[in-house]
Amino acid sequence: MNYVDLDSYNRKWIFTHASMPVAETDLALIKPFTQARASQIWREHVSSQSSDADHFGVGDWAFDDKIWSEPQDWQLAWDGDEPELPEAILNFIDWEDNTTVFFCYEKYNVIETKWSVFKRNWKNFLFFDDGPILLGRKKTQAIWFSSDGQFKLANRP
Template sequence: MSYLTLDEYQRKWIFTHASMPLSEEDRAQIKPMAPARAAQFWKDNISAQSPDAERLSSQDWPMKASNWLEVVNWMKAWESDDSELPAEISAHIDWQDDVTVYFCYEKYNILETKWGIFRKHWKNFLFYDDGPFLLARRRRQALWFDSKGNVKLGQRSE
């Protein structure tokens, strides 16, 4: 099986939390990858050797400074009552709402959804901010969030 159900997902509470609830329809569009599929996606798209963002090697594309264009703060927007993504992220990512995206916490923990769902519920995804990446199918733009409240806006290496 390629996916877990959201009920089977170890961090499902981030999508059922009373302070930031998601509709049943939106929750149905968030698909946790099964560990084997997540590991293969991570290997193919982030790092063949490193299991998480903290242990990336200098050969991994995220560690190349030239892939990152700008660093902006996301924490202020996350803590505000406004649900919009920071303007700099919206300017960097010009995808249609139906683009498939991957929110990659670490090698065995990746969520697949649509850009519109991520954009609408980005605060839920960032309850865990330990270095996750946001990538999309057939798109070069990338985001790399950190626990200090910053996000790198960049381009994946080809």
């Protein structure tokens, strides 16, 4: 079994919070991985040596400052009334809506969903903004969100 039932997920409330409830059809496509599978995804796609974004080091592709764009603001869009992701993200990502994405909070906490679901519910995912990275399966683009309300874009190696 690769997934934890969403009802058992320790951060389920971010998707069922009364102020920003997620549609049932989208909830069905938000799939937290088990710790073992999350760790495997993290090792394969993010880092084989660091457990979270605060500890990236030499040898981690995300540690290379040269691949990342200048930081841009996501907090204003998150606080705003409009549901769309910041325009810079939408201009950078050219994924089909059915692209499988991994929202990587840290080594043992990774969620799989579809790009369309993430786009509609990105504010929920960012209730926890302690350095998560969004990756598309078999895609090179990455988005790194930071807790200071900024994000950076990159094409990973």
